[in-house]
Amino acid sequence: MAKAKNLLAFATGLTLLLLVPSSSPADPYVYKTLYFDTLVDHFSFSSNATFKLRYFINDTYWSQKPNSPIFFYTGNEGPIETFAVNTGFMWEIAPDFKALIVFAEHRYYGKSMPFGDKSKEAGNLGYLSSSQVLMDYVELIAYLQSTSSHSNHPVIVFGGSYGGMLSAWMRIKYPATVTGAIASSAPIWYFTGMTPCEAFNRVLTNAFKIESPHCSNNIRRSWDAINDITNTDDGKAWLSSAWKLCSPLKKSDDVNKLKDYLNEVYANLAEVNYPYPSNFLAPLPGYPVKVFCKSLKKEELEGKKLLGALFNAVSVYFNYTGTAHCFNYSSAFTTIDDTMWNYQACSEMIMPMCSDGKTDMFEPRKWNLTDYAISCYQGYKVNIQPNLVKYLYGGKHISTASNIIFSNGLLDPWSSGGVLRNVSETAVAVIIPDSAHHLDLRASNPMDPVDVINARNFYRYTIHHWISQHHRLHL
């Protein structure tokens, strides 16, 4: 299921990218782990069942004075540790604002399981929806407010990628709870009828093309080269040997797996195209797309020469340290259980993906909603609701939104579904040409491009402004 693969890349791109803490000077991140009892179902009264939502909290800098804010990370699809240690921006500015720092875990991830060990069983997954998550956070914030003598602190929500979508939606749906939102790399418009399905792959292609048109052209040409050579058993054997595949190519399904892997690698490289080395399953150099393209940028290649150069390029991803004995293409994410995000992608988060092989560097693949619906039903017995996000959050008609910063890096393929223009006077777009996926939320680094530094300064200024308005607007 090509689309699920792409969606998986989205999910894991967010989660795994962050597994290893950055080497920011603000380390270590210190927090208490707490749990909050919240309803499994906030929107009906059929059951009073509750579960424990995990959250991390640090009140070192907090002053319980009226203007002292709550900085609240709207956790996304992964264990909350990941986000706590990789959203350095929140930690760095908290002292200046005397802010309470909170990282809330998304239900059905990490240790926040509505049905305990049985949360993944098909019948129990139904309460995994963005609406329920937002209410978890609304109730948690109300509780946190109640622990202060002041009880009406400004609340600033932060989130990256799907977490950024949740941040923006929090402010859109619950403006009485949330004063403002920093929604980084949040593709809230990557849904049916809002963004053409080929947009992601087009922007992804550009991330390679700006290194060199030869690089993206060589990737585009590589699919035929792979298909041609693997057409025969001899060719399969050659490629298996030349690429040092851990598991040799035997049947056409193996070839498809290899190509799926490559597709994911390209998306991941673009998402983590950070200026400094970072860890993502395997360690990566700074600007990994540039390093990747090194062997593909001189000229347009073909046949075995092309495949040889591509192998060198891909080695950056799976073998940057030179310690891999073979190339394991079976899955880029073998350690990840993607049940939860795939369920979301099959119910509410329907993000259409396709490619045409012309404006992008991928094999042509159409988006077929019917086929997608069928495989989702087969997998989860769930009906896709491709319009639900539009109905709930307004789609492109969000001119009433306020106090949101939508930031997008133009190196990030997800910027294709992001908000790249101001939608109202105070719901504004920040475009960061030299940034990949939510680089702006990470801890500052000497290698940060100047436009990321400027963006963060703008966020600080804007947050101050929101806080100064908070009490005037809240009666």
Place this chain on the structure above:
Amino acid sequence: MAKAKNLLAFATGLTLLLLVPSSSPADPYVYKTLYFDTLVDHFSFSSNATFKLRYFINDTYWSQKPNSPIFFYTGNEGPIETFAVNTGFMWEIAPDFKALIVFAEHRYYGKSMPFGDKSKEAGNLGYLSSSQVLMDYVELIAYLQSTSSHSNHPVIVFGGSYGGMLSAWMRIKYPATVTGAIASSAPIWYFTGMTPCEAFNRVLTNAFKIESPHCSNNIRRSWDAINDITNTDDGKAWLSSAWKLCSPLKKSDDVNKLKDYLNEVYANLAEVNYPYPSNFLAPLPGYPVKVFCKSLKKEELEGKKLLGALFNAVSVYFNYTGTAHCFNYSSAFTTIDDTMWNYQACSEMIMPMCSDGKTDMFEPRKWNLTDYAISCYQGYKVNIQPNLVKYLYGGKHISTASNIIFSNGLLDPWSSGGVLRNVSETAVAVIIPDSAHHLDLRASNPMDPVDVINARNFYRYTIHHWISQHHRLHL
């Protein structure tokens, strides 16, 4: 359960008040009856079950041009016929706007039963929540848009009382679906922590006091008079006879019933205190509070003289036509099944009611949330969620709301929980001194006070303005 009685008055005050069509010249109201398949649960994916939501539609005036609006009544707690024939304002202005007229029925009322005949069973009531209702309407509107070649018509929602709350909340939560809302007599602030519990009874008392302070004072004094005389069996017999009670007073519980009945009558009289005769279970004269007060306004009475005068007054309510053989106080609403509204009042619509006998004309009754919660749990096995409405819709912090008219009549006790000041530039309050409960939404009548006429003109002007902005704001 005193509070439930008050809530019941609220519910039936909306519903029953409108049972008999007005004698407006715009009669008859002609519509097609249609049904729309909608999900029982919009916020989780546990079940794909749907049910048929009933709605009425009239497209006589509709032009499928971009600026031709959809006028959508957000049905409240009763069969939708009631609202269709008693919201004459929508019908009267529809030709001018070339509007599509739609009246949508609230789930669990009329013929819109999520579980058919079994919808009232305790286990099936859980999906009776405002969140679910709003999404029913959002999806119905999306469907109606899809039936037009234009598909992006401005949508104006209308509602009175709880229906007005739904209208305001529709615009607040779904501004991409709804262009503007006329929320008449909508007590969106009659919830915990927003309005003091005695406010309703204080304003209700004022409606009688402005006829004559003697009138409200005599009502206040009557409780002791009733208590005193019914303290003995002889007294009970005397009152049963003097008041021609259908069922004589035997025990103290009967006396409580009689007093509950009186409480409800006073609230109902104030709500339907219209300038012209209207029908409400029994026919009522124009300005029924004035007529009621006639025998109580001359002087402050006591004992049997007071009770005799009160009987004459109450006769306006139960025997205006003079055809009642006896005074049936067992319930003012015996024909009404109040299971559904009482369930709402026990889950989400927790509206605190109390009286102090000083600023109001009622026997002192405290509001006790704990007792209320216990009786709700005993009745429905449901936990009250007194903060849910605040979390969902922002409580008093709605400065981000836009394009809403909150209208309130100062003769209406529910104005105590209404929005009586502008909350933003375009979410504005309209105060109608001479109006009772949502008189403004009724068909025009020669007896209408000039401030109601002015209010309706303002609505027309504002709706035109909203429509002219619609396409500019919707990209």
